[in-house]
Structures are given as structure tokens and as C-alpha cells.
Amino acid sequence: MLEDKEQKRTSLDNLGEFRLIEHLTENFNLNHSSSKVGIGDDAAVLDYTDKKTVLTTDMLVEGVHFDLSYMPLKHLGYKAVMVNLSDVYAMNAVATQITISIAVSNRFPLEALEELYSGIALACKLYNVDLVGGDTTSSTKGMLISVTALGQAQDHKIAYRSGAKPNDLLVVSGDLGGAYLGLQVLEREKEVFKVNPNNQPDLSPYTYIVERQLKPEARKDVVELLEKLEVQPTSMIDISDGLSSEILHLSKSSKVGCNLFEDKIPLDPTVISACEEFKMDSTMVALSGGEDYELLFTIDQNDFEKIKGNPHFTVIGHMTEEKEGNHLITRANTKIPISAQGWNSFKGE
Template sequence: MSENNKRTEIGDLGEFGLIDRLTKDVKIKHKTTAKGVGDDAAVFDYGGDEYTVLSTDILLEGIHFDLSFMPLQHLGYKAIAVNVSDIAAMNAIPEQVTVSIAVTNRFSVEAIEMIYEGINAACENYNVDLVGGDTTSSRQGLCISVTAVGRVKKDKISYRSGAKKGDILCVTGDLGGAYMGLQVLLREKTVFEANPKMQPNLDNYQYVAGRQLRPEARTDVIHELDELGVVPTSMIDVSDGVASEVLHICKASNVGAVVYEDKLPIDQDTFDVAHEFKIASKTPALNGGEDYELLFTIKQEDFSKLEKNANVFFIGYIDEAENGARLFTEGEQTLPLTAQGWKHF
């Protein structure tokens, strides 16, 4: 094969390398496009004092979910939540969603209605309107694509690119639960496949299983930040693991960072399940993904406004770019911060 016809494997580039390659020649043609590719959502300026933000995401059977343990109602709910999370990551409030779904003939009308029960429940919870979408057939598997739209005051929008040296690195909620929930669900599936008489037992794993099956977008924190007068200097949602998201902020903002391992918030249930699986609890906290918490930076002068907030944990700070992103371990070692989270290809 000649050099001109050289085949590049998608896995060699990875998701973000592929995006960079596919979008490197994209040119913005309209002044209403304030931000295109490169953040949690696109940003549009239609005049006035607000931006419109838009994000879209796909959930594909066999890749993003397994129907052997994912209830259809939870799947519908999660499809909305993960997209609403992208809107929240811009410090914006979601208002509308569209839902497109492709199904095979193995799904009954009643099954699809169950998915929409979850979709409608999420729309009610996040106060968003379901305003359209598309329905089509699929030759194999189930696919759900959601587009979410929201709004934010122009002086309150948060991009990945706004972090500055000295900013404090914050995260909402606790980390690693979704990953450990997935490990439990996969184990129970394996047991059931080996012996169908052994029914799954999730009584002791309700918290971590729930973090995986029915995550919540942290729109509540967006409202709290607004009430406290705090505008994050940068923000991203934790979909691929907090280490990966810190690196995204560092790259977009051209900064370095220090993350303190002992400051990572881990729920006791997550800790216990990790111990059961003989996994160091900090590993899923750093690299697990699908927690859909918010990772953001604030100016030092805003610390006093958030220091007693039960939803916010301070895990590090922003440093100079030449120092890179580093992890300060519980053993007081300083190591390069690496991303080992979800890989799409």
C-alpha cells in the first residue's frame, strides 16, 4: 500500500484525536457561532445578553449500555441526563431536548413506551421540554441520540479554556461510583449467564448500581453557583474520568494542574465495593468515568463563598503550563497525571 493510501486505524487516534483530525479544516461562516467544536457544547450568539448553547450525544447498545441489566426506563432517563450535563458544564440552564431513536423489530411498542417513560421523567426533573426528534428502524441494536439546548447570561458562561494559574480546582459530588457499579453489574451478568438459576443480587450495591444506571446531571449546582455569585473560570463534566477532564481543561486553557489524591471525594459505598473487587478506590475516582459530576475552577477570592458548600470539594489548583498536570499522591509522591478512562475506539 502506498503512502498516499496508508490506512490509519481509528484506535490509533482515539476519540479526541479523531475529532481533531476531522475538524481541523472546519471554518466558522456565521457571526452567530460564538463557539464551535472543542467544548462541552456549541455556543450561539443571537443578540441580547444571553448565549444559546447546544450539545448532542449518542447512546448505542453494546457500547454505552447493556440491556441485560439496564432497565429501559433508566436508559431513557440517562439519555436525557448525560446531555443535560453537557449544558450544565457551560454554566447554562437546559430548556429543550430533541430525541431520535433507532430500534429493531425485537422491540415492542410497549418497550419503546418504557424508554419514553424515563425520558419524560428526566424532562420533568430537569424542567426541560421535549420538542421533537426522529424515529427510524435499525438492523441491529438500539440507538438513542439526544440534542439539548440551553441558555446562559453572556457574562456567566464557562468554557474549558478559562482556567488561570492560581485558580482552585473543584469537583461536585463523589467520584468512582458509576465505574464500580458497572463492575458489579458485569459480575452479576456473568454469574447469571453461567447459571440462570442464580438471580442477580444487588441489595448491597444499590448506591453504586444507581450511579451507573441512573446518573444525575448537576443542574442543582449551577443554580447554587448563580445564587452565590460564583462564575467558574472553566468547567467540564466528568464523563470520561476526572483525570481525563483535568487534562482537557489544561489543554484548552494552556495551563498545568496539581490534583491531591487524598482530596478526591469517594463515597463509603464506592470505597467498600472497590475493596471487595481489590481495586484501589482512587483508581475509579480518577479514571472511572460516567459520574457526570462537574469539574470546574474558581478564582481564589471565591473560595469563601463555597468552602462550606456540601456539594463542592476542592481537589487541587491550576499551575503553570510548563509544570504539566501532576498527581500528588497520599504517599507524598508527585506523578504525572495520566488519563486511563473510557476509550471509545
């Protein structure tokens, strides 16, 4: 529905994968001193002589993680990078390099991949990361993107999932649930479009949540802000699968429990109104929605004054002894166990 049907189409068949990767990456520059050699040899060469390296990888599959009927390819390229950078920032590290591998069927013309790479290029520019490698190959069906991201940090700055202690405060950046509701809006409009292809949807009331879904931003700024505020998170994770699932990861890795306060969960007004429209419970959406790519972290209580009143951060709970378990304290002051209801690609939607 957002697709331009008049696009120029150059078949990939006669281009070959060497020329394809050359063509797609010719305008990418290396900006980090740690990026010694990028694309063009058997491997990239990197120099991490004075810091630790963090490494993460994620795959996005058409029909599972994205739907090209409403996901513009440029946004998809951007998002594929964000998903991975988010994992680097969740280590409290600075992202420095990425590799991108793509498998595509022949139904995609070269111009489609150029669109995709323009989103990747924008992400590299805005987040200051170097593209240093990758692979392009054909698939028998659809598109698949595999990204690996590397980052650097001083050893003592790295925030693991395992460092939370009882009484640490649980903090989240930004607000939650928007990406999931944006997806609901897009899915609804897709169904409308199937019935009436001439219908032009008015998405303007949903701008914020649709952008959260189509063009998420990884929280590079949070890592920088924590450094500036001199706050070292005791543990950290990014929210890709929903708040409840990420809390359980932190608790399990740190061998602690957690009390999460329902009335503290940060929600954008658009999220609240969309929840009313879709007859969904906003707390459930925040707990299980996923794809917000906010950072969830714990801090020592002594650091509370440093983040207090900061508009980027909300204290949503605190950690407890492991034996106390993980609970949501509702607005009605009842205590219900938190269960993992995050998104699972093997179960589908």
C-alpha cells in the same frame, strides 16, 4: 435478568414512523417560553432573543454504551437525557430543550419504546426541559439513541473549558468512581446469571453505586447553587470520561497545568468498600472510571470562602503554570504525571 418476560408486545412494523413519534410524544408538554413550536412540523421553532444558546449532542449505542440485559429501558431513557443535560450544565447554562432520535431493530416492541420514553418524560419533568423534536427509524441491529440538548445563559455567565488561570482552585461536585464500580457489580451479576438464571442477585449493599451507573443525575443543582453563592467558575467541564481525562481537557484548553491531591478526591464509603472487594485502587477508579456526571470546575482563590464547607463541593487541587504540567500528588507525597485513561468507545472496555 431484570427483564419481565411477560411483556405485551406490539410490533413496530405496522405502526409507521409518523404514528410512532406521535404516539410516543403525545404526553409531552412545552413549558419554556423559548419553545415556540415543538414536534409536528419540519423543524421546531425556538425563541432565544435575550440570551445566548448552548447546543450539545451525544449518542448512546447498545453494546457499546449500554447493555439491556441489566439496563432497564426507562433508566436508559432517563440516562440518555442526563448525559446531554450534563454537558449543558457544564457550560453553567440552564437546559431548556432536547431532541431525541432513536434507531431500533424490529426485535423491540412498541412497549419497549414506551418504557424508554417514560424515562425521557421523567427526565424532562424533573429537569424542566421541553422535548421539541426527534426522529425514529429502524436499525439493522440493536438500539441507538442520539440526543441533542439546548440551553440558555447570559453571555458573561457561560463557563468554557478555556478560562482557568494559574492558582485557580480545582473543585469537583459530589463524589467519584461510583458509576464505574456499579458497572463492575452489574457485569459480575450478569456472569452469575448466565450460569444460573434462577439466581436472584442481592444488590442492596451496592444500591448507591448501581444507581450511579443506571440512573445518574446531571448537576442542575450545582449551576443553581453557584448562581446563589455568586461564584462564577473560571472554567468548567462535566466528568463523563474520568477525572484524569477531564483535568487534561481543562488544562489543555486553558493553557495551564494542574496539581491534583490524591487525599482530597471525594469517595463514597460504598465506593471504598467495593474497591476492596474488587481489588481495585480507588484513586485509579476515580481518575479513570467515568460516567459520574459530576461537574469539575475552577474558581478564583478569592471565591474560596463562598464554597468552603459546602457539602456539595470539594477542592481537589489547583491550577499551575502550563510548563509545570499536570500531576497527581499522592498520599505518600510523590508527584506523578496525570495521563488520559478515560473511557474510549473505540477501544471497547
